[in-house]
Amino acid sequence: MTSAQGCPARFYRQLADDLVLCELCPQGCQIAPGRVGICGVRENRQGRLWSRNYGTYAAEAVDPVEKKPLYHFFPGCSIYSFGAGGCNLACRFCQNWELSQNALPARALSPAEMVARVLAWQKHDPDCIGIAYTYSEPLVWFEHVYETAALAKERGLQNVLVSNGYINLQPWRELLPLLSAVNIDVKSFREDYYRRLCGGRLAPVLRAVEEAYQAGCHVEVTTLVVPGENDSPREAEQLASWLAGLDAGIPLHVSRYFPKHKAISPPTALDVLRIWQVAAAKHLHYVYLGNVAVAGAADTICPQCGAVVIRRGLTGVCSEGWQDGHCRSCGRRIQIVQEACLDE
Numbered sequence: 522m523t524s525a526q527g528c529p530a531r532f533y534r535q536l537a538d539d540l541v542l543c544e545l546c547p548q549g550c551q552i553a554p555g556r557v558g559i560c561g562v563r564e565n566r567q568g569r570l571w572s573r574n575y576g577t578y579a580a581e582a583v584d585p586v587e588k589k590p591l592y593h594f595f596p597g598c599s600i601y602s603f604g605a606g607g608c609n610l611a612c613r614f615c616q617n618w619e620l621s622q623n624a625l626p627a628r629a630l631s632p633a634e635m636v637a638r639v640l641a642w643q644k645h646d647p648d649c650i651g652i653a654y655t656y657s658e659p660l661v662w663f664e665h666v667y668e669t670a671a672l673a674k675e676r677g678l679q680n681v682l683v684s685n686g687y688i689n690l691q692p693w694r695e696l697l698p699l700l701s702a703v704n705i706d707v708k709s710f711r712e713d714y715y716r717r718l719c720g721g722r723l724a725p726v727l728r729a730v731e732e733a734y735q736a737g738c739h740v741e742v743t744t745l746v747v748p749g750e751n752d753s754p755r756e757a758e759q760l761a762s763w764l765a766g767l768d769a770g771i772p773l774h775v776s777r778y779f780p781k782h783k784a785i786s787p788p789t790a791l792d793v794l795r796i797w798q799v800a801a802a803k804h805l806h807y808v809y810l811g812n813v814a815v816a817g818a819a820d821t822i823c824p825q826c827g828a829v830v831i832r833r834g835l836t837g838v839c840s841e842g843w844q845d846g847h848c849r850s851c852g853r854r855i856q857i858v859q860e861a862c863l864d865e
């Protein structure tokens with residue numbers, strides 16, 4: 522697009538006195554010259570908006586796709602994962618605060634170099650399906666993600682986005698056709714939670730999930746259950762019921778909170794997570810526990826007969842109950858995008 526580090530940003534309006542209004546996300550920051558928006562990475566340079574993190578990354582790893590988490594998308598495969606600094610929410614309990622707060626050094630890598638690195642890796646790891654934009658908030662890395670995803674798609678790679686879903690409709694609709702799968706955090710089903718603990722709003726996140734699903738993207742959702750804040754079974758049911766209105770087969774990951782960043786309350790108790798999971802499972806077929814070392818918590822269970830269809834453990838991912846996209850025991854179809862990397 523332009524230089525190796527940084528590029529002119531998209532989605533903004535120029536206002537009087539060299540102010541700019543960023544229209545990438547619902548924060549709608551009005552930014553004075555020399556200042557950055559809430560995300561810390563979109564800067565007003567002499568009355569024009571600049572994306573600082575284009576052509577850079579701050580975190581890199583090859584992960585199991587299950588770690589995103591995506592359990593119904595190429596299970597057993599790996600994915601080359603990149604993250605850059607910045608985030609447009611301000612969650613007190615951020616589990617990745619070093620990256621979201623720009624505390625890690627950025628390294629230069631253009632979109633073309635990123636795709637070339639992944640293609641080179643694939644020669645050693647044929648189970649690597651593509652690129653995940655993850656770790657912090659990839660939506661505030663928009664120009665870089667968009668350009669990389671377009672090049673990656675041309676080369677036959679899958680693009681996966683792990684995100685808070687806090688984006689305006691126009692940029693989201695431009696990006697979605699390039700994405701194969703998304704995992705979106707729905708942090709709570711209450712507006713006051715988003716306002717008080719995250720510095721954002723719930724409604725745009727729900728809209729982003731709906732848009733992704735309607736665009737034909739594979740969708741999974743994660744909720745971090747924070748003790749005393751969003752741990753009631755009633756909230757679990759409300760969130761799950763809304764999600765089931767789109768599709769009861771959308772996987773929901775119920776993730777255990779640990780004290781990080783500005784949050785100091787103790788980790789979520791396992792029995793609280795279990796109660797949350799049971800409440801959500803009244804509406805959804807696949808509800809998993811995440812961030813826990815509990816046998817069976819990550820297994821895919823057939824919603825019809827209760828057989829284990831896919832077993833996930835320390836030794837890998839095994840499709841013992843899987844056959845041609847169906848439960849081997851009762852024949853029910855199980856919504857999984859592809860089973861290419863599974864061990865029988």
Ligand code: SF4
Nearest residue numbers: 543546549550558560
């Ligand atoms: S992307 Fe960043 S600068 Fe733009 S509105 Fe959102 S938080 Fe503000």
